[in-house]
Amino acid sequence: MNLTTRNTTTDPIVRPAIGRWAAGAVVLWVTVFLVLPITVIITGSVAMDDVTRVLTQQSTWRLVWFSTWQAVLSVLVTFVISGPVTWLIGRHQFRGRRVLRAISTVGFLLPSVVVATAFLAVLPRSLHYTVFAVIVAHAYFNIAVVVRVVGARLELLEPQLAGVARTLGASPIVVMRTITWPLVRSAVSSAASVMFLYCFTSFAVVRVLGGPRRSTLESDIALRAFGIGDVGGATVLALVQLAYICVVVGIIRLLMRSDIAYVRAAPPVLPALPHQCRSIASVIASVTVVFVVTPLVALLWRSLHVRDRMSLEAWRSLFDTTLAESLRASARTALVAGVLGTLLCCIATLAVVHLRRGGRAIDALTLLTLAMSPVTVGLGLIITFDSGWFDWRDRWWFVAIAHTLVAFPLAVRVLVPAWRTTPVGLHHAAAVLGANGWRRLVDVDLRRMRPALVAALGLIIAVSLGEFGAASMLSRDGAETMPVAISRLLSRTGDVVRAQAFAMASLLVVVCTAALIVVESAMKRGDHAAGR
Structure with a gap:
C-alpha cells in the first residue's frame, strides 16, 4: 500500500x-x-587530424596533469582552512554566528577575477605568478562551499547520537569515525565535487595569478582559439575537459557515497558553545575573518597607493x-x-x-x-x-x-x-x-x-x-x-x-x-x- x-x-x-x-x-x-x-564546433571545426594531433601531444597531458593536481591540492587546502570554522558554525550556537557565516561566504560571491586581483594586492611580489598564489586563491574562493554544504549537514545531525556513544565509552575519534563521518560523508563528497569542478576549470585565477608559464585546460582552450587560431584543437581540449570532469566527479561521488541518512528534517537547537572552548573558537573566528577581509582591504589600499604616495x-x-x-x-x-x-x-x-x-x-x-x-x-x-x-x-x-x-x-x-x-x-x-x-x-x-x-x-x-x-x-x-x-x-x-x-x-x-x-x-x- x-x-x-x-x-x-x-x-x-x-x-x-x-x-x-x-x-x-x-x-x-x-x-x-x-x-x-x-x-x-564539434562537427564543423574538428577533424580526425585535430583529435590525433591534440591527443598525441605531450603538452596536452601536461595540461591535464597540472589541472588535476592543482585542483586536488586546492580542494585539500580548502578543507584544511575551512574545517575548523565549518565545525564551529555547524555544531555550536554563539553570538555572532550568522555574521561569521556570512563573512566566510564572501569569497564565493565575488567574481573570480576580483579574487585573483585581491591576492595580487595582498601577496608579496615574490609569490606573484606562483602555484601557491593560485591554490590559496582557490581556497579563498571555495571556503563558502564547505561552510554552506558540509555545515548545513552538520546542523542537521542529531546531537544525542554522539552523546549516547560517549556515554557508552566511545572516544572522540571513535565517535567521529563511526557516527559523524558516515553521516556527513555524502555532503563532503558533494562539496569536493563542486570545488574540484571550479578549480579544474579555473580560468581567471590561473590567468591572473599563474602567469604565462602555467595553464589549465580552460585557459589553453582560450589561448588556442583566440591566440593562435587553432579552433579544432581548442574544441578537442574542451571535449577532453568535459569527459574528464564527468569521470572524476563520478568517481568522487561513488567513493564517498553513503546510504546513511539519519538526519533531522529541521535543524535541532544547537548546543551553546562550551566555556572551555571559547578561546579556541575566538581564534578560529578571528583567523577566518582576517583571511577573508585582508585581501579586500589590500585591494582598496593598493587602489589608493600610486607611486609610493596616497592618491585618487x-x-x-x-x-x-x-x-x-x-x-x-x-x-x-x-x-x-x-x-x-x-x-x-x-x-x-x-x-x-x-x-x-x-x-x-x-x-x-x-x-x-x-x-x-x-x-x-x-x-x-x-x-x-x-x-x-x-x-x-x-x-x-x-x-x-x-x-x-x-x-x-x-x-x-x-x-x-x-x-x-x-x-x-x-x-x-x-x-x-x-x-x-x-x-x-x-x-x-x-x-x-x-x-x-x-x-x-x-x-x-x-x-x-x-x-x-x-x-x-x-x-x-x-x-x-x-x-x-x-x-x-x-x-x-x-x-x-x-x-x-x-x-x-x-x-x-x-x-x-x-x-x-x-x-x-x-x-x-x-x-x-x-x-x-
Missing part, C-alpha cells in the same frame, strides 16, 4: 498546457544558443578615461542579462512546476550549461553566429546572451522552490471568482513571487558583472566588461595602470556585494511571506 500523501495545501496546480508551452520555449532557447553552437588618480581615471566605457558596458550587459535571464527563468520554472516527467527533464536541461565551461560556450557562440544576418559577434548584447546561459540555471534554483510554496487554495479561490489560467498566473503566482523574482534578477546581475570566461571571448574594444578590463590592465606594467585595475576591482566588489545583499534580503522576505 502506498502511504505517500500529497500536500494539497502547497502543491501547485498542474496546468499541462502552460507547462508544455513553457517547456517548448526553454528547449528552443537552449537548443539555439547552446546545443547548436556545441554541435557546430586611479579612481578619477575610471570616470575620465576610456575605462568609463567598461563601466557602462558592464552595467548595460548586466541589466539586459538580468531582464532576459529572469524572463527565461520564469518560463523554465513554469515548465518544471506544471509538468511532471517533462518538468524533471527541463530541470536537467537547465543544468546542461553548468556542465559546459563559459570559455567553451563563448567559443561555440562565436563560431556559430558568424555570417549573414546573424553575424552577431560585434554586438554588445551578444555578451548578455552568453551571461544569460551561464547564470539562469542558478536563478532557476531560486524560483522553483518559491513557486511551489503557493497555496493551492488561492488558485481555487481565484478560479471561483472567474479568473482563467493566465489570470491566475499573473495575479496569484507572479504576485507572490515578487521577492523571489527580485532575488533571481539580482543573482543574474551579480553573475553577469563578474563573469570572465565567456566575456573574454565575446567582448570587443570599446565594449569590454569590467572583468576583461581588469585582466587587460593587470597584463600591463606601471603603477598607475595596476592601481586602475585595483580600483576597478574594488568597485566591482561594492557593486556585486550590493546586488547579493538585495538577493539575500529578497529571499528572506520570500521565506517570511511563505511562513518559513
Whole structure:
C-alpha cells in the first residue's frame, strides 16, 4: 500500500498546457544558443587530424596533469582552512554566528577575477605568478562551499547520537569515525565535487595569478582559439575537459557515497558553545575573518597607493578615461542579462512546476550549461553566429546572451522552490471568482513571487558583472566588461595602470556585494511571506 500523501495545501496546480508551452520555449532557447553552437564546433571545426594531433601531444597531458593536481591540492587546502570554522558554525550556537557565516561566504560571491586581483594586492611580489598564489586563491574562493554544504549537514545531525556513544565509552575519534563521518560523508563528497569542478576549470585565477608559464585546460582552450587560431584543437581540449570532469566527479561521488541518512528534517537547537572552548573558537573566528577581509582591504589600499604616495588618480581615471566605457558596458550587459535571464527563468520554472516527467527533464536541461565551461560556450557562440544576418559577434548584447546561459540555471534554483510554496487554495479561490489560467498566473503566482523574482534578477546581475570566461571571448574594444578590463590592465606594467585595475576591482566588489545583499534580503522576505 502506498502511504505517500500529497500536500494539497502547497502543491501547485498542474496546468499541462502552460507547462508544455513553457517547456517548448526553454528547449528552443537552449537548443539555439547552446546545443547548436556545441554541435557546430564539434562537427564543423574538428577533424580526425585535430583529435590525433591534440591527443598525441605531450603538452596536452601536461595540461591535464597540472589541472588535476592543482585542483586536488586546492580542494585539500580548502578543507584544511575551512574545517575548523565549518565545525564551529555547524555544531555550536554563539553570538555572532550568522555574521561569521556570512563573512566566510564572501569569497564565493565575488567574481573570480576580483579574487585573483585581491591576492595580487595582498601577496608579496615574490609569490606573484606562483602555484601557491593560485591554490590559496582557490581556497579563498571555495571556503563558502564547505561552510554552506558540509555545515548545513552538520546542523542537521542529531546531537544525542554522539552523546549516547560517549556515554557508552566511545572516544572522540571513535565517535567521529563511526557516527559523524558516515553521516556527513555524502555532503563532503558533494562539496569536493563542486570545488574540484571550479578549480579544474579555473580560468581567471590561473590567468591572473599563474602567469604565462602555467595553464589549465580552460585557459589553453582560450589561448588556442583566440591566440593562435587553432579552433579544432581548442574544441578537442574542451571535449577532453568535459569527459574528464564527468569521470572524476563520478568517481568522487561513488567513493564517498553513503546510504546513511539519519538526519533531522529541521535543524535541532544547537548546543551553546562550551566555556572551555571559547578561546579556541575566538581564534578560529578571528583567523577566518582576517583571511577573508585582508585581501579586500589590500585591494582598496593598493587602489589608493600610486607611486609610493596616497592618491585618487586611479579612481578619477575610471570616470575620465576610456575605462568609463567598461563601466557602462558592464552595467548595460548586466541589466539586459538580468531582464532576459529572469524572463527565461520564469518560463523554465513554469515548465518544471506544471509538468511532471517533462518538468524533471527541463530541470536537467537547465543544468546542461553548468556542465559546459563559459570559455567553451563563448567559443561555440562565436563560431556559430558568424555570417549573414546573424553575424552577431560585434554586438554588445551578444555578451548578455552568453551571461544569460551561464547564470539562469542558478536563478532557476531560486524560483522553483518559491513557486511551489503557493497555496493551492488561492488558485481555487481565484478560479471561483472567474479568473482563467493566465489570470491566475499573473495575479496569484507572479504576485507572490515578487521577492523571489527580485532575488533571481539580482543573482543574474551579480553573475553577469563578474563573469570572465565567456566575456573574454565575446567582448570587443570599446565594449569590454569590467572583468576583461581588469585582466587587460593587470597584463600591463606601471603603477598607475595596476592601481586602475585595483580600483576597478574594488568597485566591482561594492557593486556585486550590493546586488547579493538585495538577493539575500529578497529571499528572506520570500521565506517570511511563505511562513518559513
